[in-house]
Amino acid sequence: MREVRVSDVTMKQAAGTKELSLTFKEKLEMAKLLDRLGASVVEIEGIEKPKVDSLRIKSIASIVKNSVLAVPVVLEDQENIEAVWAAVKEAPRPRLQVQASVSPAQMEYLFRRKADGMAQAIQATVARCAQLTDDVEFIADDATRADQAFLSRVITLAVEAGARTVTVCDAAGTMLPKEFAQFIVKLRENTPALQKAALGVSCANTLYMADACAVAAVINGVDEIKAASYDLNVISMAKISKILADKADACQARCSVRATELKRIASQIAWICESGAATASSVMASASEPDASIELTAQDTLETVTAAASKLGYDLSPEDAVSVFDAFQRIAKRKDAVGSRELDAIVASAALQVPATYVLNNYIINSGNTIRATARVQINRGEEELEAVSMGDGPIDAAFLAIEQIVGTHYELDDFQIQSVTEGQEAMGETIIKLVSDGKIYSGRGISTDIVGSAIRAFINALNKIVYEEQN
DSSP states (O other): OEEOEEEEOHHHHHTTOTTOOOOHHHHHHHHHHHHHHTOSEEEOOOOSSHHHHHHHHHHHHHHOSSSEEEEEEOTTOHHHHHHHHHHHTTSSSEEEEEEEEOSHHHHHHTSOOOHHHHHHHHHHHHHHHHHHOSOEEEEEETGGGSOHHHHHHHHHHHHHHTOSEEEEEESSOOOOHHHHHHHHHHHHHHOGGGGGSEEEEEEBOTTSOHHHHHHHHHHTTOOEEEEESSSOSBEEHHHHHHHHHHTHHHHTEEOOSOHHHHHHHHHHHHHHHHHHHHTTTOTTTTOOOOOTTOEEOTTOOHHHHHHHHHHTTOOOOHHHHHHHHHHHHHHHTTSSOEEHHHHHHHHHHHSOOOOOSEEEEEEEEEOOSSSOEEEEEEEEETTEEEEEEEEESSHHHHHHHHHHHHHTOOOEEEEEEEEESSOSTTOOEEEEEEEEETTEEEEEEEEESSHHHHHHHHHHHHHHHHHHHHHO
C-alpha cells in the first residue's frame, strides 16, 4: 500500500493572516509537536527580514529531526534563494519551494508577468534551487483556474529543471470532489513529465469540500496533501489523517501521521494557535515560562554564566558579559542557586546600559470590571513631548500598546515578570521585560510602588536599548 505524504502548512498560512499571530517560541514549539506527530513535511514561511527570519529558520531546522522542512524562495531572486538555503540546509531533510501563480489574472496582477515570462522565471528559479538540493517543490498556485495547456507546460519545465514534487492548488476552493478528481486525472494524462515527480494538492475550504476533494485526489493517485493542524481555510490534517487511517483499503493509501498521538498533539497545537489568535494585537502575547534547566552557583565561571544568558536569548558583548558576571557573583554569594528569573533581572540591570532616548513623563490609566482598560501615556524624546491613547487587555497591555503607537513599531514580548522587592503596603514592585527586535532579545527593568508604572518603565528601558543599537 502506498504512503501519502501529509504536509502541514499551519505556520505558513498563519503568516498571511492578521487573526493568527504566532511568536518565535510558539513556532519552535509547534515545529517540535509536528515532528513528533509524524507530519511528512513541515512548511514554514520564507525570508522577508534577513536577520530575524534566518534565525527563525535555523532554529526550527535544528529542532525538526524526522520531517522534511520546506521553505519558499522568492521567484528569480538569487540573493533570497541563497539566504533561504543557508538557513535551512542544516535541517536533516531540507526542501526549497518555488511558488508561483499560473492563472492569467494572478500572473498579471500579483506577479506582473505574461505567460512566457512566468514560465521562464519558474524554470530558472527551480533550476537554481536544484543546484542546491535534490528536494525542490514547484507549487502551481491557482492551478484550477489556469489554462490547462499552459499549466502542463510550466509543470513540464519545472520537472525538467529539477522539481521532484509538483503541487497544484485549488486556491478558490470552488471545485466539488468529482470535479477535482477529473482535474487530477486530466492533468496526469496531459503532462507525461509528472511520471518523474510526486504530485501534491492544496485545496481551500470555501465550499467546505476541501477534505472531500483531498480524498478524491488520493483515490486518483496523488502523493502529497497540504493540510493544517489548526482550523484554517484549508484541508484539515486531523480529518484527512483519520480518513486515511480508517479507510486505507478503500483509498489504497495511508499516511505517517501517528493516529494515537493525533488528538493530544492537535489539542496542544490548537491551544498555541488560539492563544496567538486571541492576543494577535496584544504585546502581552508571549510571556514565557522560566527555564527550569538553568541553575547557577557561585562556583560557575564567566563562560558558564554567559552560556546560560545565551540560552535565555541574550547575545552579550564581551563588556556586557563581564558586567553581568560581576553582578551575578554578588548575588550568587548570598544565594544557594541563581535561576533563570534572577539571571534575567541581572542582565536587565547590568547589560547594555544606554542613554535614554525616551523618558516617561506621565501616564493615566482607566480600568475596571465593566470597562476595557485604557491608557494615556506621555513620553519625551529630547525636547519633544509624545502622547498616545490606547485600549488593551488590561492596564499594562493598554500602556504598552500606547507606547508602541508613539514609536510606530510593534515588538514581540518574549517575557514579562513582576515581583516585589520590599514588603508592606508600600512595597516596591520590580518588572523585568524582554522584547524581541530583529532576532535579538533586549531586557528592561523598572521599579515603582505602582505595578503599572514599573511595567511602563521596564518597557521604555528595553525600548531605549533597542533604539541605541539601531542608531549606533
